[in-house]
Amino acid sequence: MELRLVGKNALVTGGSRGIGRAIVLALAKAGATVVTCYRQEGEAAASLARELKEIGGEHALIRADVGTAEGVELLLRECGNRFETLDVLVNNAGVISQVPFAQLPFEEWERVVATNLTGPFMVISKALPLLGEGSSVITIGSRGAMAGIPLRGHYTASKAGLVGLTRSLCKEFGGRGIRFNVIAPGVIDTSEPDELTDEQRAQYNERYLRMMALGRFGRPDEIAGAALFLASELSSYVNGETLHVDGGV
Ligand code: NDP
Numbered sequence: 555m556e557l558r559l560v561g562k563n564a565l566v567t568g569g570s571r572g573i574g575r576a577i578v579l580a581l582a583k584a585g586a587t588v589v590t591c592y593r594q595e596g597e598a599a600a601s602l603a604r605e606l607k608e609i610g611g612e613h614a615l616i617r618a619d620v621g622t623a624e625g626v627e628l629l630l631r632e633c634g635n636r637f638e639t640l641d642v643l644v645n646n647a648g649v650i651s652q653v654p655f656a657q658l659p660f661e662e663w664e665r666v667v668a669t670n671l672t673g674p675f676m677v678i679s680k681a682l683p684l685l686g687e688g689s690s691v692i693t694i695g696s697r698g699a700m701a702g703i704p705l706r707g708h709y710t711a712s713k714a715g716l717v718g719l720t721r722s723l724c725k726e727f728g729g730r731g732i733r734f735n736v737i738a739p740g741v742i743d744t745s746e747p748d749e750l751t752d753e754q755r756a757q758y759n760e761r762y763l764r765m766m767a768l769g770r771f772g773r774p775d776e777i778a779g780a781a782l783f784l785a786s787e788l789s790s791y792v793n794g795e796t797l798h799v800d801g802g803v
Contacts, residue, residue: 678719693716
């Protein structure tokens with residue numbers, strides 16, 4: 555049993571920044587050939603392309619929005635052109651916002667659900683012909699889905715939906731040897747600017763750091779470690795599981 559993924563093909567959605575980027579790099583370093591996607595052109599995607607080139611291999615970065623049927627079609631067409639099989643599929647792309655439920659517009663609910671829940675549905679559906687015995691489907695949920703977070707009802711609902719989807723699919727496709735699992739991160743420091751003021755940020759840090767037994771936020775590479783485990787044969791009997799990677803909340 556080993557962690558290496560030499561000769562394996564992987565698709566990671568939303569790989570240009572944050573957790574997705576760490577997962578892409580970890581899979582590539584473990585020997586997998588990785589296809590990933592993003593929406594916005596810029597330094598994040600360009601620097602990832604450079605890093606992947608240094609690692610070596612036939613990796614690909616594609617501009618495709620997994621919140622749309624056209625984006626998913628494009629992405630999976632690219633995978634089909636490159637791969638005969640898909641050994642690892644990571645549904646990582648996700649969006650978030652903080653809106654009081656009473657003011658939550660339907661459009662914002664739809665935007666978040668489109669990427670976080672409908673996206674994985676469409677990606678898994680289109681990937682099915684490439685998945686088979688030994689394939690591992692990993693979906694990035696959230697610790698918040700089980701805890702509940704004020705101002706994020708739309709986000710937590712989308713993330714909780716992924717757990718139900720994973721539980722059902724593990725049963726529907728277990729007979730074909732395809733595994734489905736969720737990684738539920740706690741608060742991970744992706745060093746992204748957000749809409750919080752300095753004061754709100756300080757309050758946020760104090761509130762969340764107090765909850766974490768390890769007393770710190772997680773790093774993207776610590777989620778990538780869990781993804782490597784679930785991608786590899788080391789987890790060959792782990793199926794339908796939600797793995798909380800949250801420093802002990
Ligand atoms: P970031 O915002 O740092 O990065 C998100 C990545 O996904 C970017 O590369 C972004 O590229 C891409 N992306 C977003 N939407 C789409 C889309 N519709 N189609 C294609 N690509 C897309 O997010 P994080 O790294 O923080 O989060 C990654 C995942 O982990 C998400 O599912 C998130 O909900 C989950 N998570 C994160 C936690 C955290 O503390 N950071 C905690 C719990 C869960 P672009 O901007 O170009 O679209």
